[in-house]
Amino acid sequence: MEALNLLDSFIQSAETGGFSAAARRLGLTPAAVSKNVARLESRLGLRLFQRSTRRLTLTAGGAQFLRQVSGPYASLQEAFAAAAPDEARPSGVLKLSLGSAFGRGFVLPLLGDFMRRYPAVVPDWQFDNRPADLIGGGFDAAIGGGIELPQGVVARELVRTRIVAVASPGFMAGRPLPRHPGELAALDAIVRRSSSSGRVRAWTLRHAKTGEEAAADGRTRLVLDDPEAMALAAAQDLGVALLPRHFAARLLDEGRLLPLLPDWAADIGAVSLYYPNKKLLPPRTRVFVDYLVAAFRDPALRARF
Template sequence: MEALNHLQSFVLSAEAGSFSAAARRLGLTPAAVSKNVARLEASLGLRLFQRSTRKLTLTEGGERFLQQIGGALATLREAIANAAEEGGQPAGVLKISLAPSFGRSYVVPLLAEFIRRHPGVIPDCHFDNRQVDLIGEGFDVAIGGGIELTQGVVARELGHVRIVAAASPAYMRGRQMPSHPSDLAQLDGIARRSAGSGRLRSWVLRDGQGGEGVAEYRPRAIFDDPEAMAQAAIDGVGVALLPMPHALAPLCSGALIRLLPGWSADSGPLSLYYPGKKLLPAKTRVFVDYLLEQFRQHDFAAQMNPD
């Protein structure tokens, strides 16, 4: 196992370009990773890296060695992980990336039953509103939308998310209900700023029968978080264009009412992402199967696409 640890330290350092990044993925100190690589170099009689205070660069021999062992090491590591599972049962820490609001509302309530079924698996949940590098950051599973399908990443769609217009009953009291997206221009709106570009998002709503219109309103507040937008709409600030995962609960409770029934915009698929490995660790496989089963049983896809 010591030789395997040395090889892992080398491969991850080469992939990340630094001992520090490799150390974070391995749960070691940078000094320990550096020492593992030095011991590997000594055993091979080959210098693998050119080191400097700012940069870690593979030597020519290091490049050749990485090409020769990279894939084989990944397969070996997965085989050892599967063989080491306690009593043949899935086991180990499962690193999961989740959008905060979606994770709290839709995934956390499912974890107790998953843990009961698979007590050897420890979910390690990371709540973050960003698109993670699934492979580079060492995640086993990510749940969200728009994650880049780089080589080695598999996506399983949970549902196609629609954007709908909603407001509180109190805000709409005494106001005329809109019948077309252009009518929203007469109402106060809660705008959303794109976290990536910093620009205000705009949506084209469609009715499924060929009709469409740009949803524009008078901005009264600007947010970069849909959960905060939903709360502001509930509090009567104005109209919000909300993804269905954030609109569903307040619409069902009556805290919000849907404007323009039948009109919506396509926000794209919400998917479950995981590394597409030949030997997928059992802890990942059972979690993926469990979530797909639960979301199917709760008819999540239909709830996200109400029109």
């Protein structure tokens, strides 16, 4: 078993590019992982990594050794898992990265039920709107949209999202409801600046029945970089906001916002659950993936999108 532990430290360090990230995956200290790799190097008589203050880089011999052992090691892991008793419970720390507003509004409400089902799993969740480095950050999974899939990562779609136009009853008081996106040009607009590109977002809406497409441009009155803040600003009678419907769902339910142009929307893709593409996922990750995918099949939840 000691040899397997040394191999585990080596493989995780190679995949994540550092002892600290490997340590988070393994539940060890970086010093312990570094020591395991050094012991493996001593046994092999081979230097596996070039070490720097920022990152580990495989040597030519280390890269060859990784290719040789990865397949057999994965088979051994599967054999151990198959031999484990069926009643073994998922356990350990479940490290997840997810967007702040989406996580608070739609994933956090599911947490209590998940924890009651799997009491030995300890959620460790990071709420962050920036795309997560799933492998380098040592995450078991991440939730987000529009993320380019790195090698070794798979995605399960949770729900598709749509851009819709909303405004408050107070803002629309005395104004005719728009019937076409072009009519938004006469109204004050709360627009979104992309936090990644710094550009103000422009949207083209599509009619659900006719397929007609039209630009939805209002008079810029306020610029924000957070869709949840846009929804709250719209509820304060500050203008029309074009934003993903789920960020406005609660305020729409409460009547603090009105849907404008109900037949018009823009599909902006899916919110997905990302996790490493492994034949043998840790049980804690596997049950969380299955639980969340099933939860987002609920028609009442999907209706909010």
